[in-house]
Amino acid sequence: xxxxxxxxxxxxxxxxxxxxxxxxxxxxxxxxxxxxxxxxxxxxxxxxxxxxxxxxxxxxxxxxxxxxxxxxxxxxxxxxxxxxxxxxxxxxxxxxxxxxxxxxxxxxxxxxxxxxxxxxxxxxxxxxxxxxxxxxxxxxxxxxxxxxxxxxxxxxxxxxxxxxxxxxxxxxxxxx
Amino acid sequence: xxxxxxxxxxxxxxxxxxxxxxxxxxxxxxxxxxxxxxxxxxxxxxxxxxxxxxxxxxxxxxxxxxxxxxxxxxxxxxxxxxxxxxxxxxxxxxxxxxxxxxxxxxxxxxxxxxxxxxxxxxxxxxxxxxxxxxxxxxxxxxxxxxxxxxxxxxxxxxxxxxxxxxxxxxxxxxxxxxxxxxxxxxxxxxxxxxxxxx
Numbered sequence: 001x002x003x004x005x006x007x008x009x010x011x012x013x014x015x016x017x018x019x020x021x022x023x024x025x026x027x028x029x030x031x032x033x034x035x036x037x038x039x040x041x042x043x044x045x046x047x048x049x050x051x052x053x054x055x056x057x058x059x060x061x062x063x064x065x066x067x068x069x070x071x072x073x074x075x076x077x078x079x080x081x082x083x084x085x086x087x088x089x090x091x092x093x094x095x096x097x098x099x100x101x102x103x104x105x106x107x108x109x110x111x112x113x114x115x116x117x118x119x120x121x122x123x124x125x126x127x128x129x130x131x132x133x134x135x136x137x138x139x140x141x142x143x144x145x146x147x148x149x150x151x152x153x154x155x156x157x158x159x160x161x162x163x164x165x166x167x168x169x170x171x172x173x174x175x176x
Numbered sequence: 177x178x179x180x181x182x183x184x185x186x187x188x189x190x191x192x193x194x195x196x197x198x199x200x201x202x203x204x205x206x207x208x209x210x211x212x213x214x215x216x217x218x219x220x221x222x223x224x225x226x227x228x229x230x231x232x233x234x235x236x237x238x239x240x241x242x243x244x245x246x247x248x249x250x251x252x253x254x255x256x257x258x259x260x261x262x263x264x265x266x267x268x269x270x271x272x273x274x275x276x277x278x279x280x281x282x283x284x285x286x287x288x289x290x291x292x293x294x295x296x297x298x299x300x301x302x303x304x305x306x307x308x309x310x311x312x313x314x315x316x317x318x319x320x321x322x323x324x325x326x327x328x329x330x331x332x333x334x335x336x337x338x339x340x341x342x343x344x345x346x347x348x349x350x351x352x353x354x355x356x357x358x359x360x361x362x363x364x365x366x367x368x369x370x371x372x373x374x
C-alpha cells in the first residue's frame with residue numbers, strides 16, 4: 001500500500017527528473033556521474049519525504065540536486081569522466097563549428113568555481129530569479145549577483161582567444 | 177574588452193536576466209537609443225549568452241536516459257522502503273522477545289530469592305546427633321524395612337525425617353551432616369581445620 005506522500009514523491013520524480021539531470025550535468029561536468037548525483041539527492045529526500053511539502057516540489061528537488069552536486073565536487077578526490085562519455089556531448093544535429101564552440105564553452109564553464117557555475121546554470125538554464133537562486137544556494141541576493149557577474153566575466157576572459165580566432169576566420173572567409 | 181564600465185555591464189546583464197524594474201528598463205532603453213557603446217556591449221552579451229545556451233542544450237538528457245534514471249530511482253526507493261519495513265517488524269519482534277525474556281528472568285530471580293532463605297535457615301539451624309539415628313524398624317508388614325534419621329533444630333525440635341534402606345546409609349548420612357555442620361561452624365568462627373577433611 002503506497003501512501004499519498006510516496007505517490008506525490010513518485011509523481012514529482014517523473015515530472016522533474018529531466019531538468020534535474022540537466023542541472024547536474026551542467027554543474028558537475030566531467031567530474032562525477034550526474035545520474036548518481038540526482039539519484040542520491042532524490043533518495044535523500046525520499047528517506048525524509050514526510051517532512052516536505054510535495055505539492056510544489058520543483059524548488060525542493062532543484063535545491064537538493066545542486067547541494068548534492070556541490071557536496072560531491074567538494075570531495076578531494078574525484079574521478080574525471082572521459083569527455084566522450086559525457087551524454088549530450090555529441091548531438092548528431094549539431095554542426096561541426098557549433099560543436100567546437102560548445103566544447104570550448106563547456107571547458108570554460110567547467111573551470112569556473114563551483115558556486116559561480118551553479119548560480120550561472122540556475123540563472124541561464126533554469127531561468128530562476130536572483131532571489132530563487134539565493135534560496136537554492138543558501139546565499140544572499142547580492143552574493144548571487146556577484147557570483148553570476150564574475151562567472152560571466154571569467155567565461156568571457158577564458159573564451160576571448162577563441163572568439164577572436166573565430167572573428168579572424170570569419171574575416172578570411174569574407175575576403176575569399 | 178567591453179566598451180562600457182563594469183557598472184553598466186552589470187546593469188545590462190540584469191536587463192538580460194529580466195531583473196530590472198519597469199522604470200529601470202525604460203531608462204536603459206533610452207540610453208541604448210543614444211549610446212552606441214552601450215548597445216554594442218548589449219549585443220556582445222547577447223552573443224555570449226546564446227553560446228552558453230548552445231552549451232545548455234547539450235546537457236539536456238534524452239527521454240530514454242530520463243526513463244532509465246526514473247526507473248532506477250523508483251526501484252531503489254521501493255527497495256529501501258521494503259528494508260525499512262522489514263527492519264521495523266524485526267525491531268518490534270525483538271522488543272517483544274526482550275520483554276518476554278526480561279519477565280521470565282525476573283520471575284525466576286524473585287522465585288529464587290523466596291526459596292533461598294528457607295534453605296539457609298534450615299542449614300544454619302539444623303542439629304544432627306548420632307543419637308538421632310534410630311535402628312528401630314519402621315513400616316508395616318509386607319513393605320520394605322526403612323531406617324529413619326531425625327533432623328532436629330537447636331531446640332531439639334524435629335524438623336525433618338529422612339528414611340534409609342539400611343542402618344549403614346542412615347549412619348553415614350548422619351555423620352556427613354554432622355561433619356558439614358562442624359565445618360560450617362568453623363567457617364563462621366574463622367577457624368578452618370583442613371586436617372578434618374582427611
